[in-house]
Amino acid sequence: MRQRRIMSMLSGFVLAAGALLGASPVAAAPGPVPPPEFGTDWHDPLTAAPPVAKPHTRSCQVTLGEAQFRDFTPYKGSYTPPGKCGTRWSKVVLRLDGKVKGRQYDRLGYLHVGGVEVLRTSTPQPSPDGITWSVEKDVTRYSDTFRRTQDVEMLIGNVVNETYTGVIDVKATLTFYAAEGRTRPAATPDRVLTPDGTSLVTPRNSRRILAEVYATGSGGGCEEYWYLSVPEKAPYSCKSADGPYREVQLKVDGKLAGIAAPFPTVWTGGWSNPFLWYTVPGPRALDVKPLQYDLTPFAALLNDGRPHRIEVGVVGVPAGQAGWSHPVNVLVWQDHGSRVVTGGLTRHTEGTPVNSTTYTPGSQHRLDTRGGHALTVEGYVNTSRGRVTTRVVRTLENTSVHRWTEGESLDALQGQWRDDETVTVQDRHGPARSTEARRTYTMDGTTTLGAGDRLRTVLTLGDKADTATFAGKRRTGHTRLDHEYSGDATYTANVPRDQRHAVATTGERYRLSGSGIGCYDRSVKTVQGTLVEDRTRC
Secondary structure (H helix, E strand, O other), rough: OOOOOOOOOOOOOOHHHHHHHOOOOOEEOOOOOOOOOOOOOOOOOOOOOOOOOOOOOOOOEEEEEEEOOOOOOOOOEEEOOOOOOOOOOOEEEEEEEEEOOOOOOOOEEEEOOEEEEEEEEEOOOOOOOOEEEEEEEOHHHHHHHHOOOOEEEEEEEEOOOOOOOOEEEEEEEEEEEEEOOOOOOOOOOOEEEOOOOOOOOOOOOOEEEEEEOOOEOOOHHHHHHHHHHHHOOOOOOOOOOOOOOOOEEEEEEOEEHHHHHHOOOOOOOOOHHHHHHOOOOOOOOOOOEEEEEOOHHHHHHHHOOOOEEEEEEEEOOOOOOOOEEEEEEEEEEOOOOOOOOEEEEEEEEOOOOOEEEEEEEEOOOEEEEEEEEEEEEEEEEEEEOOEEEEEEEEEEEEEEEEOOOOOHEEEEEEEEEEEEEEEEEEEEOOOOOOEEEEEEEEEEEEEEHHHHHHEEEEEEEEEEEEEEEEOOOEEEEEEEEEEEEEEEEEOOOOOOHHHHHOEEEEEEEHHHHHHHHEEEEEEEEEEEOOOEEEEEOO
């Protein structure tokens, strides 16, 4: 019998926490005694993250698709909006339920509705007896897409043969929550667009424009572990001429419009040790969060009714090398009091990019990396309510120390990525409104291969964000996210699965607090795939 199912990676941390107000501290009773080593069954994948908060209103569910993935053939179907919950909803929640058994790698997947990427995901690796998992995500911002009949495409590319036997069986649904009584319709973009290749035409009365990019380094090559790559002169298995610094850039008609630090996602087979991830996937591994770019300073340029070129590229990837995927959605808010919104780009200041690596040879090789970039863009739009000016200031910074020995029997990385952004909006109706986001991603891990081919990995991952809003100099709101994973796993390499004698202690803690959302603090811990702690604080 499989152990009980726990919901997997969830998204929408600010919105999700609304359901957690008033939660009292809970300490779970002691769990079952873990076995001395991994067997053929373990707990289904779980997370400490909160579920998506849902209103207590009438709901309607639509199935987007059901499929069993054995190869790289996408599922194709159609979507029809629900008929009984209206067309302006208070919340729309996507749920992906999956199951797989046997032996299989982690696989990357996507779900498109009307060409819009609504989910990018990867899969957990199964036990011989089989696992089930679920991913739940707030997709309310795509409501414009969901109001019309659309094509659906879903793919989790897979290989099934005598060795890799796991068929990935999934079902995707949307649940729509009606806006009724005191529950109002959600404020959502008027349009959700996708470029045709790299060509984009926006409505001529656009007043605010955001782009989101589901950027993932994956595919089994070295870009899956981009943070470990080294310059050509260093003796290591993954090389790139400029080292490990990566930056996801978005350009409009060839002009740099946005920069972002990619999250150092570790998929569920990462760091050469799947036992780290069997029960507790790393942050964002099953629900990839898109990078966001505020393109409002470019709105006047994009509003001319002509096609414009939207291009995404990843700095640091060797020329001609594949390994990154970066589909784009564009969210547009319109000025319904104007047929055409005019304006201009008034400032574009790009800092000098920094990317330096220092290689030190020795019995223990070492690579020190420092990278960064800064961009400020400012523009205005003339709306039916007057001129609105938007300034976006973004600063990226990356530092890392990579150590390894000959043959990579020791391989260690300590890295930090910072992505700071301030968006300031000024109109004639009051003081400037600004949002400051301070994002920090961390990775600290070591893999060693010792006597008897015992491979051990000790790893911590961090996903932190502090966000504050201001009216003039007065702070009007604040949220803080602190999501940390930790794991220590050992197994015998280069032997059949039933001879690995694997042991692992893994866990995570998810803390969220701030204005209007109260406090959420939950931690989980597993030993040899058995849940031994599930604790809620606050």
